[in-house]
Amino acid sequence: MKVTEAMDYLSSRLIESGVDQWDLIGSESQSLSLELFERKPKNSEISFSRGIGVRLFRKQKPGYSYTEQFTTASLDQCLADALDHTELTDTLDLNLPDKETLPKFELYDYDPEIEEINFDQLKNFSLEIEDLARNETSDIENIPYLGAGKSTGRMFLRNSKGVDYSRHSGSLSAGIGVLLSRGDSRKMGSYSSGGRKLSALKADKIATTAVERGSGLLGAEPVKSGMYTILLRNRIASQLFSMFSSIFYAESAQKGGSRLNGRLGETIACGALNLISDPFQYDLPGSALFDGEGVVSRKIPVIEFGIFNSFLYNLESANREKVSPTGNGTRGYSGKAGTSFSNLIVTPDNHNFDGLCTSAKKMLVIEKLEGGAGCSAVSGEISIGAQGFLLENGKKVQPVDRIVLSGNFFDWIKNIQMISDSWSESFSSIKVPDLVISGVQVAG
Amino acid sequence: MISENLAQKVIGTGLELKADFVEIFIEETRDAKVTFRDSKIETATSGTDFGIGVRLLYGTESAYGFTSDDSEESLIYLTKQIAANRKTNHETTVAPVISFKTKNFEPVQRPELDPRNVGQKAKLTLLKTADKSARSSSPHIAQVSISAFDSESQIWIYNSEGLKVNDNRIRCRFSVSVTAEKNGERFSASENPGALRGFEFFESLDISKLAKEAAESSLRMLDAGYIEGKKMPVILGNGFGGVIFHEACGHPLETEAIRRKASPFTGKLGQQIANTKVTAIDDGTIQNSWGSISVDDEGHPPEKTVLIKDGILTSYISDRVGASEVNIRRTGSARRQSYQYAPVSRMRNTYIDAGNDSIEDMIHSIEDGLYAMKMGGGSVNPATGEFNFAVQEGYEIKNGKLGRPVRGASLIGRGHEVLPKISMVGEDLELTSGMCGASSGSVPVTVGQPTLKVDEILVGGR
Numbered sequence: 001m002k003v004t005e006a007m008d009y010l011s012s013r014l015i016e017s018g019v020d021q022w023d024l025i026g027s028e029s030q031s032l033s034l035e036l037f038e039r040k041p042k043n044s045e046i047s048f049s050r051g052i053g054v055r056l057f058r059k060q061k062p063g064y065s066y067t068e069q070f071t072t073a074s075l076d077q078c079l080a081d082a083l084d085h086t087e088l089t090d091t092l093d094l095n096l097p098d099k100e101t102l103p104k105f106e107l108y109d110y111d112p113e114i115e116e117i118n119f120d121q122l123k124n125f126s127l128e129i130e131d132l133a134r135n136e137t138s139d140i141e142n143i144p145y146l147g148a149g150k151s152t153g154r155m156f157l158r159n160s161k162g163v164d165y166s167r168h169s170g171s172l173s174a175g176i177g178v179l180l181s182r183g184d185s186r187k188m189g190s191y192s193s194g195g196r197k198l199s200a201l202k203a204d205k206i207a208t209t210a211v212e213r214g215s216g217l218l219g220a221e222p223v224k225s226g227m228y229t230i231l232l233r234n235r236i237a238s239q240l241f242s243m244f245s246s247i248f249y250a251e252s253a254q255k256g257g258s259r260l261n262g263r264l265g266e267t268i269a270c271g272a273l274n275l276i277s278d279p280f281q282y283d284l285p286g287s288a289l290f291d292g293e294g295v296v297s298r299k300i301p302v303i304e305f306g307i308f309n310s311f312l313y314n315l316e317s318a319n320r321e322k323v324s325p326t327g328n329g330t331r332g333y334s335g336k337a338g339t340s341f342s343n344l345i346v347t348p349d350n351h352n353f354d355g356l357c358t359s360a361k362k363m364l365v366i367e368k369l370e371g372g373a374g375c376s377a378v379s380g381e382i383s384i385g386a387q388g389f390l391l392e393n394g395k396k397v398q399p400v401d402r403i404v405l406s407g408n409f410f411d412w413i414k415n416i417q418m419i420s421d422s423w424s425e426s427f428s429s430i431k432v433p434d435l436v437i438s439g440v441q442v443a444g
Numbered sequence: 445m446i447s448e449n450l451a452q453k454v455i456g457t458g459l460e461l462k463a464d465f466v467e468i469f470i471e472e473t474r475d476a477k478v479t480f481r482d483s484k485i486e487t488a489t490s491g492t493d494f495g496i497g498v499r500l501l502y503g504t505e506s507a508y509g510f511t512s513d514d515s516e517e518s519l520i521y522l523t524k525q526i527a528a529n530r531k532t533n534h535e536t537t538v539a540p541v542i543s544f545k546t547k548n549f550e551p552v553q554r555p556e557l558d559p560r561n562v563g564q565k566a567k568l569t570l571l572k573t574a575d576k577s578a579r580s581s582s583p584h585i586a587q588v589s590i591s592a593f594d595s596e597s598q599i600w601i602y603n604s605e606g607l608k609v610n611d612n613r614i615r616c617r618f619s620v621s622v623t624a625e626k627n628g629e630r631f632s633a634s635e636n637p638g639a640l641r642g643f644e645f646f647e648s649l650d651i652s653k654l655a656k657e658a659a660e661s662s663l664r665m666l667d668a669g670y671i672e673g674k675k676m677p678v679i680l681g682n683g684f685g686g687v688i689f690h691e692a693c694g695h696p697l698e699t700e701a702i703r704r705k706a707s708p709f710t711g712k713l714g715q716q717i718a719n720t721k722v723t724a725i726d727d728g729t730i731q732n733s734w735g736s737i738s739v740d741d742e743g744h745p746p747e748k749t750v751l752i753k754d755g756i757l758t759s760y761i762s763d764r765v766g767a768s769e770v771n772i773r774r775t776g777s778a779r780r781q782s783y784q785y786a787p788v789s790r791m792r793n794t795y796i797d798a799g800n801d802s803i804e805d806m807i808h809s810i811e812d813g814l815y816a817m818k819m820g821g822g823s824v825n826p827a828t829g830e831f832n833f834a835v836q837e838g839y840e841i842k843n844g845k846l847g848r849p850v851r852g853a854s855l856i857g858r859g860h861e862v863l864p865k866i867s868m869v870g871e872d873l874e875l876t877s878g879m880c881g882a883s884s885g886s887v888p889v890t891v892g893q894p895t896l897k898v899d900e901i902l903v904g905g906r
Contacts (some may be wrong), residue, residue, distance in 0.1 A: 034529070041505060043786065044529050048511040048522070064493035068512045069472070074492060081476075085488035088478065088564055119529040144706035144827055166611075179706060179827050188827050222902070225673050255481055256587030256623050259630060274601060336487050371823030374834035374854040374904070378623055378630045383854040383904050385832035401830075404854050404904020406675055443673020443904040 023159035033149025053333030132207035145177030189214020194427030220401035222444030250311035279342035286429025287345035292328035349419035358394035457696025459539030461527035463500035475595035495783035555642030559594035581659035586625035635662035668849035671905035686891035718863035734877035746776035781885025795803025795892035799869025870895035
């Protein structure tokens with residue numbers, strides 16, 4: 001049975017069951033990937049995946065279930081499980097969305113060219129990256145990670161109110177991790193890039209960025225403990241916002257997981273900071289015309305000139321506050337509904353990177369964060385390892401490693417001194433420019 | 445489940461396409477979970493994961509594919525597609541028909557109560573008990589999130605050496621996370637025990653005590669101050685403190701890292717890599733333990749693997765391919781999250797063995813340091829050994845005495861540089877359950893250790 005056939009079957013069974021309302025998420029995907037080591041394809045993988053998730057409401061009580069097995073018996077079991085679960089759950093006063101006309105916006109989330117990309121092309125592209133990396137430096141000791149892949153998929157969303165949307169997507173990625181050594185110092189430099197077609201990936205950019213990231217840090221030493229101004233590179237700033245993105249979700253605030261609860265309209269960040277959930281960015285992976293629950297997407301200003309303007313809502317969290325959902329619901333076939341930014345966008349300012357580097361006499365440029373376990377979205381606490389460079393009067397003095405940055409996210413976004421004019425080039429739904437932040441505690 | 449006849453055809457197709465080895469992994473997993481938050485049932489979910497993975501080996505090069513469609517047409521097509529990427533020419537060979545022989549093994553679990561038969565409803569009492577217990581600890585408890593999860597996996601493995609294996613794996617896990625709040629400050633702490641057992645595992649837990657422990661830990665941190673960041677001696681608490689060894693030393697000891705020459709331990713077998721007080725073990729055979737396996741995901745029996753004996757590196761952790769490339773024996777450590785991943789060498793129950801030092805002696809030996817009683821999560825770069833871990837609950841040590849609670853501390857260093865600095869090893873070995881993520885997905889593991897003293901680690905604080 002195909003996904004759409006299985007969804008047809010479940011739809012008719014759901015109508016027969018007499019439940020209040022329901023929705024179905026179906027998905028099918030294919031992928032091809034390979035990893036090379038010492039110029040040989042060490043691992044390769046192809047896949048054909050599929051699954052269907054059911055959410056239904058009986059007497060206003062929700063029940064969830066899913067299956068990857070598309071036999072009549074499995075689909076019946078899936079439905080029976082979801083119905084059983086309504087015997088356990090508490091009531092949830094929630095209305096699934098009606099069918100609406102979707103916004104007219106070209107997403108570019110699928111390029112038919114991807115279907116023609118084969119194993120040999122991915123292999124040759126990977127080898128080109130390796131050759132370019134080795135031409136960059138003789139410090140490469142080993143290349144433990146090198147590979148490329150592609151995936152395509154279709155997502156189908158239906159509900160009892162007549163919603164019947166689908167989305168076709170596809171992307172390619174390639175990356176390299178080089179182990180560099182000089183004397184006793186060893187550093188990994190990694191970079192991967194993605195896009196909708198192979199020509200969007202630049203082998204030279206992938207190779208040189210990975211090598212620069214590793215070689216620049218060879219010979220690194222800690223700096224003295226103390227208070228520093230730091231410059232978070234745009235990809236690192238994106239990483240930071242990603243770790244704390246849930247504080248802007250209404251469901252987090254409602255469940256005690258965000259200190260922003262009750263602070264709408266307050267100044268929570270520096271006046272230059274504008275944070276947006278933007279589903280209408282051409283060729284970014286978070287762009288979408290509808291969210292994971294079938295609500296039509298829209299652009300939501302979350303922070304405007306430092307003032308907290310809006311939480312992001314899915315159906316459940318919006319219903320709880322009796323407001324409209326913002327189109328930020330997420331749902332895969334095997335999970336319950338959650339919340340997410342579509343694309344998390346911090347608007348660039350007009351300062352170039354060199355201007356940021358000379359904005360303080362002494363600053364630490366952060367090129368790498370190590371793990372996120374010491375960062376808590378609940379408390380805002382940050383305690384995280386970092387690597388980068390010490391700058392004095394805009395000039396590199398030394399590479400730095402084995403340091404820990406400490407503070408609180410809510411203090412950091414207030415202490416942003418400058419925002420650059422550019423995002424990183426990565427194929428990512430999180431786009432934050434370089435940020436200069438003052439008063440950061442550093443242990444070294 | 446596919447028929448033995450179809451398994452023969454798939455393997456035959458792979459061999460005809462000149463693979464040296466063909467393996468089929470079939471999985472049907474039923475999982476079920478109830479979550480409780482805001483003092484009410486938040487969700488009740490369940491699902492069926494089903495699929496077939498086919499692996500062809502060409503020497504030690506792996507070509508893998510998977511599908512949820514178990515028809516003959518789909519599986520033969522999949523096998524041909526996998527081979528199409530690896531064939532050096534388009535010639536085929538005539539392969540013999542493989543006769544399978546069932547391989548029996550000593551099970552590491554004997555579940556008493558099948559969660560499917562008990563049902564999700566039986567979890568409600570446990571969830572309500574935990575919620576009540578945590579909330580009764582203090583008016584400062586702002587949120588309690590609890591879940592009870594169970595899964596039952598039926599696994600079948602066939603390979604071109606004639607192996608046929610069937611395994612049934614039942615796991616249960618209970619999680620309670622408590623958030624305390626005072627003056628706008630919030631802290632969370634959690635307890636997450638799990639076992640390779642049936643529903644009787646839930647019944648064996650002291651749910652009230654678990655929830656109270658999480659609540660009290662979050663409350664203690666509400667009143668904690670900050671530690672000054674610098675290098676200092678650190679006592680690592682028992683149990684989850686073992687996560688540092690797991691991440692910073694265990695992963696680099698997997699042949700998956702060794703064969704890529706991406707480990708500081710490459711070529712160090714037989715060498716002194718740790719203090720002589722350190723003996724470290726990865727054991728897949730502990731009865732009912734969350735990280736145990738009756739048989740690994742290649743159908744090989746697990747073992748108790750001594751990794752480090754009295755400071756000397758004695759073994760790596762290996763799968764079929766890794767053992768062949770690194771030229772060591774197979775340790776029965778091939779693991780994967782599901783049929784959607786090819787198996788690679790992974791840890792099971794990994795711990796530093798008990799010594800004979802006391803915590804009191806450790807504390808008395810430190811003038812200015814940190815007692816990291818409970819660790820949070822962390823990360824490591826296996827190639828360089830660089831790690832970073834958060835301390836969930838910590839205390840200052842001043843002049844040989846335990847001092848005030850401290851928060852926001854993290855530990856940073858390199859695994860291979862810390863091992864020689866472990867100078868005292870306690871008697872209080874404890875294992876705790878967790879999930880480990882790597883190239884073959886997220887698998888259940890336990891980490892563990894007795895309380896340890898490390899002479900110097902960089903501590904991040906304020």
